[in-house]
Amino acid sequence: MKRFFFSMIILPSLLAALTTGCSKQNGDGKTAGQANTAQATTTENGNVQNMAAGSINGRVIYEGAVPERHKLMLVKDTDVCGRHDLYDERLIVSKNQGIQNAVVYLTGVNGGKPLSSLGNEFILDQRGCRYNPHVLLLPVNTPLEVLNDDGILHNLHTFCKKNRPCNMSQPKFRKKMEISFKHPEFIRARCDIHGWMSSWIIAVDQPYYAITDEDGNFSVSDIPPGTYTLNCWQEKLGEQTAQVTVTAGRTVLSSFTYNEQGS
Numbered sequence: 001m002k003r004f005f006f007s008m009i010i011l012p013s014l015l016a017a018l019t020t021g022c023s024k025q026n027g028d029g030k031t032a033g034q035a036n037t038a039q040a041t042t043t044e045n046g047n048v049q050n051m052a053a054g055s056i057n058g059r060v061i062y063e064g065a066v067p068e069r070h071k072l073m074l075v076k077d078t079d080v081c082g083r084h085d086l087y088d089e090r091l092i093v094s095k096n097q098g099i100q101n102a103v104v105y106l107t108g109v110n111g112g113k114p115l116s117s118l119g120n121e122f123i124l125d126q127r128g129c130r131y132n133p134h135v136l137l138l139p140v141n142t143p144l145e146v147l148n149d150d151g152i153l154h155n156l157h158t159f160c161k162k163n164r165p166c167n168m169s170q171p172k173f174r175k176k177m178e179i180s181f182k183h184p185e186f187i188r189a190r191c192d193i194h195g196w197m198s199s200w201i202i203a204v205d206q207p208y209y210a211i212t213d214e215d216g217n218f219s220v221s222d223i224p225p226g227t228y229t230l231n232c233w234q235e236k237l238g239e240q241t242a243q244v245t246v247t248a249g250r251t252v253l254s255s256f257t258y259n260e261q262g263s
Contacts, residue, residue, distance in 0.1 A: 054223050105233075126154045186203075187200065187202070
C-alpha cells in the first residue's frame with residue numbers, strides 16, 4: 001500500500017532497413033497504482049511574477065530508510081559498458097529523502113501557456129550503456145533525437161498502448177536518429193541488446209508537467225487560476241493524486257510522500 005500526504009501553502013520534454021516500426025501491441029504503458037486523494041491546508045505568503053497565473057512548487061518524498069541502489073551486472077560489451085559502475089535507476093532517493101525522476105503533472109487545465117514552452121530540442125542520449133535522461137518529457141508530434149555516443153550497436157525498443165511501438169537498431173556509425181509520437185502516453189523504452197538499459201519517454205499534449213530533480217523538487221508554473229487534479233507518478237511506487245486550487249499571482253507549495261511499503 002502507498003501512503004500519501006499532501007500539504008499546500010498559498011504564496012504568490014542502421015538505416016531504414018534496420019528500423020522495424022511499428023505495429024500496435026501490448027506493452028508497458030503508464031504503470032500507476034491506485035490513486036489516493038488527500039486534503040489540504042492553506043496560508044498566504046508572497047507573489048509570483050506572472051500575476052495572471054499561479055504556480056505549484058514542492059517535493060516528492062520517500063518515508064523510511066533510504067533504499068540501497070543496486071549495482072547492475074553487465075553481460076555484454078563490458079569493455080565499453082563497464083568503464084563505470086551502473087546502477088538500477090528505477091528508484092533513486094537522496095540522502096534528504098527526495099525521490100528523483102518522479103513525474104508531477106496537472107489534469108483538467110484549459111488554455112494557459114503553449115506546449116512549446118517545454119522547449120524545442122529533445123535528446124535521449126545512449127552514453128556509457130545507459131539512457132540519459134532516465135525520464136524525459138516529449139511533446140507529441142515533436143522529434144526526439146536518439147544519440148549513440150558509445151560506438152557500439154544499440155537498439156531502441158518502445159512499448160506503447162496508444163502509439164505505434166518501434167524497434168530501431170542503431171549501429172555505431174549511425175550517431176543520430178529521430179522518432180516521435182502522436183498520442184500522449186507514458187512510454188517505456190529499453191535496449192534489446194543491453195537489457196539493463198531502460199528509460200521512460202513521457203509523450204505529452206499539454207505543458208503542465210515536471211520531473212523531480214535529484215532531491216525530489218518540482219515546479220509547475222504559469223497555471224491559469226482554477227481547481228485541478230495534481231498527479232504524481234513514479235515507475236516503481238505508482239501514482240497519487242490530489243485536488244489543488246490555483247489562484248492568480250500565487251504559488252501553491254505541495255508535497256507527495258511515498259512510504260517504504262510502496263510498490
